Amino acid sequence: MADRGRLARRTGRTLPAGLALLLCAAGCATPGGGRTTFHDPNMDFSLARSVAVLPFANLTTTAKAEERVRDVFMTMLQATGALYVLPPGEVARGVSRTSLPNPAAPTAEEVVRLARNLDVDVVITGSVLEYGEVRSASATANVVSVSAQMLEGQTGRVVWSSSATRGGIDAGKRIFGGGGEPMNVVTVKAVKDLLDRLFE
């Protein structure tokens, strides 16, 4: 009986404290602070029929990471059936003909010239921010972080921008260990997240 009273007193103290902490945390959050996607409200995305995916920038230490992510991105984008994705050789020809100094980060004028040259409605650029294995104590896992932007071919302005991260070590892996998923699977998931955000 005495035990039950002690338990009730303890619960009565911890529950309000927990609620107060939760309210504080919610108060610290800013509106839109967790968002990672920008959609231009003035852009009609259904009008975009063809796209040129430019070579991605590689900000990681893994060689060719940008090519791998771009390959998966192009294949999955084409698989949606929403847009016609130009073959990479054709994009390379356009890049060469328009003499883009840095195809991974073109200026608005360069985007307009390239889109006209390749006869595409939009151009997509991207960056691979993280690609490889992460370790924490005995746990290892693959992680991919990628961002992409869509630029309108007529004006060169950004109409969509988003980023996605997949993989890494969560609490479960930290406690129980494990090797995580293969790089290809993590990459496919990250790209799927990006495309979901594009078409949402």
Place this chain on the structure above:
Amino acid sequence: MAATRQAVLLAALLVAGGAGGSTLVRAQDPVPIAVLPFEALSETVAPVTAIRGALVGRLAARGVPLLGEEALETFMRRHRVRYIGGLALETGRAFRSETGAGAVLVTSVDLYAEKDPPRLALTSRLISTGDRARILWMDSARMAGNEAPGFLGLGRIDDQKALRDRVIDRLADSLARHLSRGEGRPADAPARTRPPRRFLPRTSSRSPGIQSAGNGPVRIAVLPFSDDSTTRHAGEILFLQVLRSLVEAGSAEVLEPGVVREVLLKARLVQEQGPSIPQADLLRALLEVDVVLFGEVSEYIEAGAGTAEPEIEFLVRGIDTARRQAIWSSVSHGRGDDGVFFFDWGRVETAHELASELARGLIDRFLSSAKKPS
């Protein structure tokens, strides 16, 4: 008796598959096959001459008529033939007119390991000579010493020579079977099984139909694969497996890589990320192809002593030259232990076998979209 029948069938087959119209051989004559020196694509140094000698011996024992070594050497010296990975059109014509060879056997040693465990993989294809270099047959044979250890490891093979004999026997049997059967698949042949789900491309996109230039089957040219992996010749090995799967499927006309290479060199078509649309136009004009396939290997890890599972990742794209559009894009990825849960059941021992299965899965899915509109 069987050898005579094989020689006659071979002659008929080569006449049918070779030059349209003018031919230098009559169907009753035994038409010899020229066995080119083997191409070494393995990471380790392989005794290619000894392996070739063994295959030549096995083919001769099965009654396959072969071009003499001296005649072959003289021809290769006279024409300065250095490329042994395929047959260029000019070389094919010269082979037919000067040596009388009705076909050329092109073989590569894709995998070779002496021990821990011994492994060997060969890929071979038979190409008709004359005015039209056409792939008549293509197959691979491979084996790893530990692939079927059986009870208490009694089935394990530790001797490379014993393993080599088995692999060469498989390849020679396959060719001899094809020659004695004639062209095409026999009516009573069992239906091809669909590749398991784990070997299908992880991501793929395709167009609903492919337009053909003529009335025949869809003509496909496979361009050399670029290689970003750390394994030497991984691009060539995967290229050959994709080619083999296409040839085996039989529903498309696959251009001989030697002919494609000749055109690429003459037209100076070099594009790291695959052909552009104007380049695809040029290939259509020069080779009359409906589809151009090209790819890139990003990972190719061969299982070895102490290392983990074999692992492969590659990408294949296709351009429809008539519509001037990208029609196919896929990313394939596989590991030797994918989908293996109990007692290594279904485990793939070598990257070469994994490449073969992934290529089969890829072509199965690709060809389902490449049916000609009726």
